[in-house]
Amino acid sequence: MKCFVCGGEMSPFMEKNFGMKYLAACEYVRCGDCGLVVAKTLYDMPRSDWESLNRECHAAYQHTDALAVDPRWLERLQAQAEILAELVKIGVLDENSRAVDYGAGDGKLSDYFAAKIDSPPLMKFDAYMANPNENYLSAEDLLPASFDFVITCSVFEHLLGANDVEKIFSLLKSDGTAALHTLICEEVPRDPNWFYLQPVHATFWTNAAMKKIFHQYNFKACAYHVESRLWLMFRSLEKFSRLKKSARDFVCAEEFVDYWKIKPYRQP
Numbered sequence: 001m002k003c004f005v006c007g008g009e010m011s012p013f014m015e016k017n018f019g020m021k022y023l024a025a026c027e028y029v030r031c032g033d034c035g036l037v038v039a040k041t042l043y044d045m046p047r048s049d050w051e052s053l054n055r056e057c058h059a060a061y062q063h064t065d066a067l068a069v070d071p072r073w074l075e076r077l078q079a080q081a082e083i084l085a086e087l088v089k090i091g092v093l094d095e096n097s098r099a100v101d102y103g104a105g106d107g108k109l110s111d112y113f114a115a116k117i118d119s120p121p122l123m124k125f126d127a128y129m130a131n132p133n134e135n136y137l138s139a140e141d142l143l144p145a146s147f148d149f150v151i152t153c154s155v156f157e158h159l160l161g162a163n164d165v166e167k168i169f170s171l172l173k174s175d176g177t178a179a180l181h182t183l184i185c186e187e188v189p190r191d192p193n194w195f196y197l198q199p200v201h202a203t204f205w206t207n208a209a210m211k212k213i214f215h216q217y218n219f220k221a222c223a224y225h226v227e228s229r230l231w232l233m234f235r236s237l238e239k240f241s242r243l244k245k246s247a248r249d250f251v252c253a254e255e256f257v258d259y260w261k262i263k264p265y266r267q268p
Helices: 040-044 047-060 073-090 108-117 162-171 207-216 235-247
Strands: 008-016 027-032 037-039 099-102 122-125 145-154 172-181 201-205 223-224 230-234 250-253
Touching: 027 040, 037 040, 040 207, 073 108, 073 145, 073 172, 073 230, 073 235, 145 162, 162 172, 201 207, 223 235, 230 235, 235 250
Parallel strands: 099 122, 099 145, 145 172
Antiparallel strands: 008 027, 027 037, 037 201, 172 230, 223 230, 223 250
16 A cells, blocks of 8 residues: 555554544555555545545544543634634634635634634535535535635545645645644554544644645645644735744744644644
8 A cells, every 4th residue: 555645655553442433443554755654454445434434433422422532622612613713813814714624523713713713614515414404515515716714624534645735734835824723743553552543534744744735725824823723824924924923822933734743632
């Protein structure tokens, strides 16, 4: 198996037993060049089984056991909504911006943001958890190069290769901004008990792998906000300059910000 990020050879890394209907055990492989780790079992799984596994897992997540899995979930979403409101104040987002939360789940981030600022709205899209009583975008609404801002929270660990990454970043305009929350570390631990090995976590990102993606999709600058665990990746240096000049508590660089380098890596 070749690494979809850098083309390097992937070799056996570890296994984990889940004992689920659609996932008894999972084999993980690692790229010897950029360190990316993927769940080979999930990558090889029939699409219908993958979708069933996702529905099974997401039916429980964000309900009774959500805070047990991720105790800082709601606190982090509030902090991320604060950052989005700050982007509006400094002009990175404005009333004419088209912005979407890709993988919005039950839409809490969009709702928290709407409570802080009138416009622009943060539209919602989710392939598995769209609320039929709310105005979620459909897959047909996600036209290439049609969004000024795309945010993904706890999504990049669920992606299954280059096509899934392309679906997200292709939505951005040439001067668009991407925001993402996921775990990006210097080296993925070889530990079957690592908290991040969840049944539907398919891709585990390293700094080296994300740096390659950063350049591949023509981003020119990056800012990381520690409290909200949120990366902002800019195609527009003018927008980056506005943030760097006006916003506080960001680590900024004209390169991907490889913030998490020291073990043990933080909780999500």
